[in-house]
């Protein structure tokens with residue numbers, strides 16, 4: 001007893017240096033030495049912060065710290081106090097004066113405090129108004145989609161500050177694999193007294209809307225997990241909106257609501273009217289009109305909360321008002337190519353000539369819009385002397401004003417052009433523009449669209465991005481709003497990491513950030529650096545011309561380059577050679593990482609990304625081939641392969657599958673391609689058949705079509721090319737002086753596996769030149785007439801009823817060749833498909849055999865001819881066709897967002913709750929360059945779609961997904977849109993499922 005006592009006294013008094021006496025052990029030698037303490041009424045936020053702290057410390061040291069409520073805190077033990085505890089209050093830590101999302105980290109004796117500006121459920125006025133019904137628990141959510149999350153999370157940010165500074169934790173990408181948590185045995189704090197805040201008071205990287213789609217994810221769970229990991233990653237990089245300065249387009253509903261009663265609020269067009277100009281659905285405002293300001297202020301007051309900003313941004317449109325008051329507010333634009341005084345004349349001329357963007361002749365309207373912001377603000381100051389207002393640098397008010405001066409309470413969202421090819425000129429233009437607005441004295445937000453770029457391809461733009469972001473930060477950037485985070489982590493990882501890391505560290509050199517990223521690959525860090533250098537090189541030399549050529553944009557400017565279509569250009573940039581080099585570099589990295597498991601796992605993550613990119617490129621190329629050939633099977637297979645890969649990797653966090661499929665679905669006719677995959681098996685029949693000429697038309701009488709007919713003495717012929725090109729045909733020509741035209745007979749046999757009972761069996765003929773009659777086992781199954789393109793079309797015959805399973809079947813084809821080449825000249829396939837139990841057919845006159853009976857017509861855009869075609873049919877003798885001869889007027893094209901649109905349609909009564917299927921056969925003329933769409937529409941409820949592009953003259957089945965009827969009516973549409981040329985429809989079928 002005595003010995004112990006002496007020892008302790010000795011230790012306390014003499015053993016430890018004085019400065020260490022104040023230090024606090026959190027973990028010592030892998031053992032927990034402290035407890036995490038949260039307030040008794042701990043909010044969701046503090047619980048999350050405690051969880052994050054506990055998780056990372058355990059990963060680093062192996063020690064799991066306890067989390068307990070303050071009332072149960074251990075006495076005489078080191079504590080980490082999170083959030084608004086009594087202990088923090090007693091220690092005199094005041095959070096009231098903190099900046100939004102700010103925090104205090106402080107060591108006081110054996111107590112370590114991390115406390116922040118936490119405001120749960122304070123979600124801004126938008127949230128309060130629109131989501132009143134949401135449960136408090138949901139409003140408290142710290143993670144989840146951050147897009148509209150205005151919770152303040154200072155305590156959580158204190159924890160992240162601690163983890164980053166003290167434990168050197170880095171978060172390379174969302175999910176566990178992206179976490180870099182260095183191992184240590186001890187965590188000791190000697191001294192800490194810090195008041196901090198995130199670098200930007202308002203920072204957002206949009207993670208919902210276009211980038212958060214259910215489509216593309218096989219498992220909803222994978223989708224959810226991806227989003228949760230991602231939003232946690234954004235928080236870890238301190239994305240938060242401490243102040244709600246978020247306003248969208250202000251006047252979206254104005255025209256509809258008060259266009260008639262108050263036309264004076266709206267733009268005066270050159271023809272003297274005030275209304276939308278017909279080129280864009282969005283009307284612009286008469287911004288010099290004091291009554292308009294009054295209306296805006298009235299609306300602002302209606303929902304007023306202290307500090308609430310006034311939305312004053314145009315309707316996603318150019319300024320267009322030509323009234324004298326608005327025009328008087330402008331400053332002469334030096335960029336105009338004619339005398340400034342004549343701009344109204346030029347604008348009118350362009351307007352009268354129906355020119356799109358006629359208003360470009362007015363020049364830059366930035367001074368006008370700045371004067372409007374100021375006037376509006378002045379009027380609002382009568383109500384709130386600190387009135388704030390949001391405008392935007394965009395459209396024809398994107399350039400800095402020449403004269404106007406603003407103030408800090410005017411917030412300008414600066415929208416640089418969408419870029420995928422970063423170049424010196426774009427960088428310089430950005431800097432000039434940003435500086436110009438800075439000079440006006442406004443508060444600027446950086447609101448770019450460039451993080452939309454790249455689909456899932458390994459593009460890299462970290463360096464030019466960093467330069468731009470650092471420039472904006474140096475020049476007074478108040479906040480950021482990035483649209484959007486597409487989440488392609490396995491291919492664009494370094495760039496995404498730089499964007500995230502700079503959010504809270506705008507001054508950090510980009511090379512340092514990139515090195516942090518590469519460090520995650522341990523011994524392979526140099527090799528991985530080389531791998532991404534390669535992609536940097538590939539991304540660099542993209543020129544406007546290259547992109548424009550690849551996208552076939554022709555005269556259209558590149559600026560609004562559609563990000564949704566980047567994958568269409570991708571094969572031109574990511575060529576096989578470029579991809580192979582990337583693959584090689586990754587193999588080298590793998591070698592360098594031998595034996596290092598975490599490094600190998602991260603390299604395998606990159607490998608999955610590269611494979612994903614490769615499969616996407618292959619699918620796009622197959623789609624291009626399909627566009628040319630009209631044959632969809634290859635594209636169907638490539639997309640199937642891509643989908644199978646995505647399904648296998650969707651839990652790995654390599655990519656946001658939703659945004660990819662959302663983009664792809666706008667181009668690839670997925671419903672058609674997926675219909676094809678329903679074919680359970682395709683077998684190609686042998687290509688050598690028995691053959692006989694029939695110049696005297698005696699075959700039928702002699703029973704050549706019969707099942708049992710003996711054809712041993714017939715010739716052999718190949719069915720992959722016309723007879724004229726084969727020895728048999730050449731022999732005929734040598735003997736008769738001319739090529740053979742007339743009747744000829746083909747015979748072969750085939751077997752079908754007995755497993756096909758209960759299945760549908762079809763024969764798919766590649767092409768027969770010209771007309772033919774077909775028998776299976778002696779039964780006639782098709783009489784196919786001649787038509788203009790019949791010689792080159794594929795067609796199907798249903799033989800389910802006559803086929804003998806497990807036994808030999810005979811197939812006989814009598815070909816009639818009217819002129820030129822003749823015969824079966826493309827392989828014949830056997831399709832075995834699932835038999836369905838959709839038996840009850842609901843349509844009368846489904847194939848136009850009774851002409852137009854029952855079918856209605858409607859052409860909305862463009863010039864169309866509707867006709868019954870008596871020579872072309874999928875089955876029977878007739879089909880319905882529509883031919884587009886001219887596109888709609890420019891105004892109508894803008895209004896309907898397309899070039900042409902017409903339909904056959906009809907309404908059918910159905911039974912709610914029953915399952916239905918809609919399908920129709922369609923073919924297009926060879927040069928048709930639009931889209932064919934079949935729709936089953938439940939009025940005001942749901943729409944089911946199947947589409948195809950040019951079918952190259954082939955008949956193709958369009959089939960919507962099966963659906964359960966909600967209401968008692970279905971309208972079916974057969975549509976031709978956005979293309980000149982003819983579309984035929986035949987054999988429409990709406991059928992009801994018969995219960996078994």
Ligand SMILES: [Zn+2]
Nearest residue numbers: 286321323326
């Ligand atoms: Zn005006």
